[in-house]
Amino acid sequence: MHADRLCPGNFSIVGMGASAGGLEAFEQFFRRMPADSGMAFVLIQHLDPNHASLLTEILQRATTMPVIEATDQLIVAPDRVHIIPPNRDMAIFHGALQLSVPDQPRGMRMPIDAFLRSLAEDQGEKAVGIILSGTGTDGTLGLRAILGAGGISLVQEPASARYDGMPASAIRAGYATAVLAADAMPHALLAGIRRIARRQEDRPAAAPVGTMSRILMLLRTATGHDFSLYKKSTIGRRIERRMAQHDIEDMEIYARYAKENPAEIQTLFKELLINVTSFFRDPEAFVALKREILPRLLRDKPDAYVLRIWVAGCATGEEAYSIAILLRELMDESKREFKVQLYATDLDDDAIVVARAGLYPPNIAQDVQPDRLQRFFLKDDAGYRVRKEIREMVVFAVQNVIKDPPFTRLDLLCCRNLMIYLEPELQNRLIPAFHYALKPGGILFLSPSESIGNHTGLFTAQDRKWKFYRATHSVASARAVLASGLSWAADSGGKAPEEVMKKARETNFAELTRRVLLQSYAPASVVTDLKGNILYVYGDTGKFLRPAPGRATLNVVEMAREPLPLELRAAIFHAASQGGVTLGREVAVTTDGEVETVSFSLRPVPDTDAGEAVLVISFQEMSGAAPGTRKRSKRESTSLANERIEALERELTYTRENLQATIEEQQASNEEMQSTNEELQSSNEELETSREELQSINEELVTVNAELQAKIQQLAGMQNDMKNLLDNVSVGTIFLNEQLVIRRFTREAARVYRLIGSDVGRPLSDIKSDLEGEDLLARAQTVLDSLIPYECELRTVSGVWYLARIMPYRTVDNVIEGVVLTFTDISKRVEAEAAVQTSRDLAEGVVDTVREPLLVLDGALKIVSASRSFYRNFRVAPEDTLGRPLYDVGNRQWDIPELRELLETILPRDRSFEGYVVEQVFPAIGRRRISLDARRIAGRSGDTQLILLAMQDAEMSA
Structure with missing residues (x-):
């Protein structure tokens, strides 16, 4: 059963990229791929833009599926092979192929990356x-886009590829779901597509939540990172990809395997x-x-x-x-320099390691403009x-944005394609x-x-299309982050702040009270705050106040004798809330029975010196009957019962008023407590914010330290490599x-200059040299000024x-910072x-000493040397002879057929000949028989090195 039957109207699109050696791989793939997949x-x-492609015709022999060359706006159909035409770039949009003329020069185009990226954006998890x-x-960056969209990526096994550059690059980057030979890919691809189709069919059924939770728990235990709030669809696709890698059908089995x-x-x-991700994504x-x-x-x-x-x-x-480059450009254009953190x-x-190195594949030329490539990148x-100037602007660190505290006091926060x-x-x-x-x-x-x-x-939109938001701070913003439930905000330790007490400055309550009491006939009085706490006592208040049982207190309400507390509480509340006077x-008070x-x-x-209002409460004894009894009427008819009823009604009225005052006082106390609680909560939030800021600063310092440590280790490794290189090179270098x-300097250089380890940092002119002749320091200054290298041969003493x-x-930035002497x-x-020169001089002496004419020829029969007797007998000059x-020589008098036969045929075969007589007319000496x-x-390899040709008169030899 194939995928199209499982999911009618829904099919996967497979983007296949190849370059040199790709034709063979295509044929192997399609011979094994069913025509009804x-x-x-x-x-x-990668096709030659100037020649028509034969790929369509060739591949048609390897498959029964229709193989067609793509045209603009062609709708991609299942069970069909679409081939890019020469000199065209291709993308896909809503299932239709989009062709365009390349705007980049030949050799800089990355058509596979471009198409696979568009395929990932257009098809999502259906992309292959x-x-x-x-x-x-x-193709490497294109596979990254495919994997990011939840699709499948296959890479040819480098050992089976004619050229392994592209497969090895994708594998090295970690973007291969499976690495297979080309003819093994169809089986794996069909299995993966069936699994996707089965998942789409099973979506209405209950998802294996328990199994996925166990896998997430294993992840949290092993890595310390919780993925439970990541989108389940994304996690499910990643898990199914791993299941396909191990050919596991059931997620429960995969959980046990993991x-x-x-x-x-x-x-x-x-x-x-x-x-x-990519450079300048969404340009x-x-x-x-x-x-x-x-x-x-x-x-x-x-500035x-x-x-x-x-x-x-x-x-x-x-x-x-990308942001660092923009900032650098902006500062250069505006002629303003900011310090950038x-x-x-x-x-x-692993991604942070790549980011710190700052080395990216040539494919980035698709995303970075040529002028930026030249200005901010070095070709490697x-x-x-x-x-270096851009790399030093950025500090990279490993951080969990969900768990770890954020950086604070930021001007710009960029978080793109994470929350999706x-x-x-x-x-x-x-947020x-x-x-x-x-x-x-x-x-x-x-x-x-x-x-x-x-x-x-919390934010005001600055650009809704490209999602720029400006932070608008308010009182509620700090509470919002504490209520967000993030672990770094919740894990504050729960330490409550110490209560902040406001101490009133000492006030001259005695003088103040005396002044008020003089106006009121100076009864026994107390001065309290608005809560009834006694601040000063004037006169004898023993008949009205007494220490309350239990924990000691100076509150006038708690110390008052019954039933004064109810009346005092109501009066204090009335004064504190409305400023009223009582x-x-x-009040009838029971004292000693x-x-x-x-x-x-x-x-x-x-308006006291303490800056707070206070209350003055004065007490005075009243002579006569208690307020519960009023004078009887002169008329005898008024009964005692009526008087009692009136007293009870009066007492009930007082009780109601006191109860109402108590209720209002409790409500006020409750509001006050609520206000205090809010103040304490606000103080706690401020302390939490300060603590988090300190923690963030500490994290930033740790991050910077980690970056510096990484650079130190890198420099130490480079220093070790350099030391070993210099120590093992037998060339003296300064x-x-x-x-x-x-x-x-290297140790070999100490044989030329008398150098020791402590000489580093000293001018070379202070060091004595063993060289004779030329002044190298003057030459070094000339090279430094002209940048023209210099070399010479020198002898030591x-x-x-x-x-x-x-x-x-x-x-590395092509800056001249000195010279190197080797x-x-x-x-x-x-x-x-x-x-060699001595041997040559000896040989020439021997030749010149021989009485008979003698020539020395090289392998091409050119005269290397001639004896003096040759010049004398044949009357020729050396300048007309040597090297010819x-x-x-002469008027070609030595161009004798017999001599040619001897030198070109017989001599290479027999190595020598003797006594061959030739007769020739020589212009200077006439006819001669020689x-x-x-x-x-011959040399060691058997090739002819030199030929010795001796001659004498035939008559003389006879």
Whole structure:
């Protein structure tokens, strides 16, 4: 059963990329692929733009599926093979192929990457990417997009590929779901497609929530990271990808397999962290960032301002470097320089390692403009490396944005394409955290697929299309982040702040009370605050107040004798809430078993030195009957019962008033307690905020320290490599700076200059040299000024010969920072040349001594040397003889057929001949019969090196 039958009207599109050697791989693939698989195939190969392609005809022999060359707006159909035409770029949009003329020069195009990216965006999890034989790195970034969309990626096994460049690049980057030979891919592809189709059929059924939870628990235990609030569809696709890798059908079986194989958990963890990013992703958004957002953000900032930026979920660093490049361009264009603190974090430590290195494949030329490539990148054999000035602007660190505290006091927070993988609950917890991390007016930069949700009170939209939001701070913003439920905010330790007590300055209550009491006949009085706490006592208040049983207190209500507390509480509440005065309130008080009438008055006294209002309560005994009894009427008819009823009614009225006052006082106390609680909560939030800020600062310091430690380790490794290299090279080398001061030297250099370890940092002119003759320091200064290398041969006083070279010292950024002197021992070569010269002089002496004419010829029969007797007998000059072919000497008198036969045929075969007589007319001496003897001198390889040709008169020899 095939995928098209399982999911009618829904099919997968397979993008296949290849370059050199791809034709063979295509044929192997389609010979094994059924014609009714239900999938559509789109082939992208690097073709010659100037010649028609025969790929369509060739592949038609390997499959029964229709093989057609693509045309613009062609709808992709299942069970059909579509091939890119020459000199065209191709993309896919809503299932239709989009063809265009390439706008990049030949050799810089990445058509496979371009198509696979568009395929991932258009088809999502139905996209399939396959990389086959080819050179270069085209297709690697396209596979990353396929995996990010939830699709399947297959890569040809490098050993089976004619050219393994493209497959090896994809495998090395970690973007291969499976690595197979081309003819094994159809089976694996069909199995994966069936699994996707089965999942689509089973979606209405209950998902294996329990099994997935167990897998997530294994992940949390092994890695410390909780993925429970990531979108289940994303996690499910990643798990199914791993299941397909191990040919496991049941998720329960995979859960057991993962539990028994810890390495699988780590691999799944890396699968979950696959991110899709690129330089200047959504280019129009970065144009808006440069032209509108950043200028507005920096408009009112001073030149020494520290610009703080955080890129959360930076993956392999492309987005962070993109922002750094924009800032560098903006500062250069505006002639203003800011200090930039750009932090980039991600959960994947492997991705952070890549980001720190700043080395990217050549494919980035599709995303980075040529002028930016030239300005901010260095071309490397492996691709493009970000220049040092940009790399130093960014600090990379491993961080969990959900668990770890955020960076704070930020001007710009960029978090793009991270929240799309999270459940809405977690998104709603992250947005307040991002708001908390930003300064007032700071900018939040999201992807077009993300938004701030219902947190519209925290942000104001600056650009709705490209999702720029400005943080608007209010009192509720700090509470929002504490209520967000993020672990870093909740894990505060629960330590409550100490209560802040306000102590009133000492007030001269005695003088104040005396002044008030003099106006009121100076009864026994107390001064209290608005809560009834006694601040000062004047006169004898023993009949009215007494220490309350239990814990000691100075509250006038608790110390008052019954039933004064009810009356006092009502009067104090009335004064505190409305500023009212209570005068002459009479109350029957029981003292030592006797009922006495007491009158009290309460007066507020504002504007004290303490800055708070206080109350003066005065007590006074009343003579006569208690207020519960009134004088009887003169008429005898008034009964005692009526008087009693009136007293009870009066007492009930007082009780109701006291109860009402108590209720109002309790309500006020409750409101006051609630207000106090809110104040304490606000103080706690402020302390929590301060604590989190300190923690964030500490995290930033740790991050910077980790970055520095990584650089130190890298430099230490490079220093070790350099030391071993210099120690093992038998060439004396001295590194000098622009002032010709010694920076470093090898031990071989100490044989030329008398150097010791402490000489580093001294001018080379202070060091004595063993060289004779030329002044190398003057030559070094000339090379430093002209940048033209210089070399010469010099001899030491001990007789050792050196080849001295002086070269400019260039940094990786092509900056001249001094010169390099090298000394190569050439003593043996000089001795060999002297020996050769001696042998040559000896040979020439021997030749000149021979009485008979003698010629020395090379393998091409050119005259190398001639004896004096030859010049004398044949009356020729050396300048007309040496270096010329034998047959061209004079008027070609030696161009004798017999001599040609001897030299060109007989001599190579027999190595020598003797006594051959030739007769020839010579212009200078007439006709002569000459007897010739010749011998071939061969080298070690058997090739002719030299020929000795001796001659004498035939008559003389006879």
